[in-house]
Amino acid sequence: MKDLLRAHFEKIITLTDSEFEYISSHFTHKKLIKHQFLIQEGETVKNEFFVLKGCLKSYMIDSDNKMHVLQFALPDWWISDYHALYKQVPSSLYIDPVESAEVLVISLEDKEKLCNELHKVEHFFRKKTNLGYVGLQQRVLGLINTDARDRYEQLIKQYPALFQMVPKQLIASYLGVTRETLSRLYKNPK
């Protein structure tokens, strides 16, 4: 069950059995059903989540009660409200599964402890955040310089799996358009 986590670490660093056992002892396993929130707006955030199964989403609700998806997280990826977690301010996001899901939970405190105790764990997380940073930067560029149709086409190319698992209104929200607009985009290809 924690094999996926080990493989995940070992894409970047190598670990002995005992090192991995020590690391993984700081994670707890959690099964989630639809509408079971890991994080809700206003809460203090203490944990970070590594996805084993299913798909999670993080999103905010704006003043007009509209939902805006910030992130999807598929297996082998991490999710949390990092703004709230790192700056210790109340969360502005909700995080819950798209359908059902399974995650491994680690507290920020334990993560920092591990980073402190094991240089290579700190190395791992630095590399990981670097990749996350690059991904977000690409997303910003996409939002700034391409129209909704291009963003849509890029997304299906990059994550075809999403289109099976995730309702189109959530994908529309992630792309920054309404579900009506998304519907029209792929009904009337270029």
Next chain:
Amino acid sequence: MKDLLRAHFEKIITLTDSEFEYISSHFTHKKLIKHQFLIQEGETVKNEFFVLKGCLKSYMIDSDNKMHVLQFALPDWWISDYHALYKQVPSSLYIDPVESAEVLVISLEDKEKLCNELHKVEHFFRKKTNLGYVGLQQRVLGLINTDARDRYEQLIKQYPALFQMVPKQLIASYLGVTRETLSRLYKNPK
């Protein structure tokens, strides 16, 4: 001249004189005039830059020859094409000063070496990227859920200094609108 760099590190970690001297020996100082590029599209990217003076911008040029500003970097901040740097692909960005500027240059190779040799340097950069990640996440939320006027108002609140140093057409580009639209936004306040 490297005082700013030391202060920058010591916001997160503590360093002895000899440690700092060792670290800073990997940086070289560079003065830049307007239109002097640190990075151009298509190039291989080897370095990262720490801003001492002035203001730099990173931007892409799209297929219609329009410029899109990804980032401004004021003193005490870092800039590079991280996508190109970390993934070792040709750059899709240009980076040059808004007016004139001074930077400290470090190669990715040296940075990785330092991270490897000194755990606390790796810790520093992990924390730093985490903050960068959070900043980008906030920017994505802004692009997805607020209109140009709100993004504009948030930006002047957060970085009033930019509005002295940076032509408004660059600010418009950073916000994802045309200069004409930005002009109309602040001519006709809400």
Next chain:
DNA sequence: AAAATAGTGTGACATACATCAAATTATTTT
């Protein structure tokens, strides 16, 4: 100081996307 260049502002018009309302289809729950 004149000339050249870079930056900004304004009007007329075009367009991508949002909004609202309603019909249709798919999926869950009982």
Next chain:
DNA sequence: AAAATAATTTGATGTATGTCACACTATTTT
């Protein structure tokens, strides 16, 4: 299987922002 709920599609209309053209103002350069 029926009923309830969730997701998608479609049409009519509104609005924010883009585009183009040109005038105006600053700032460099000669």
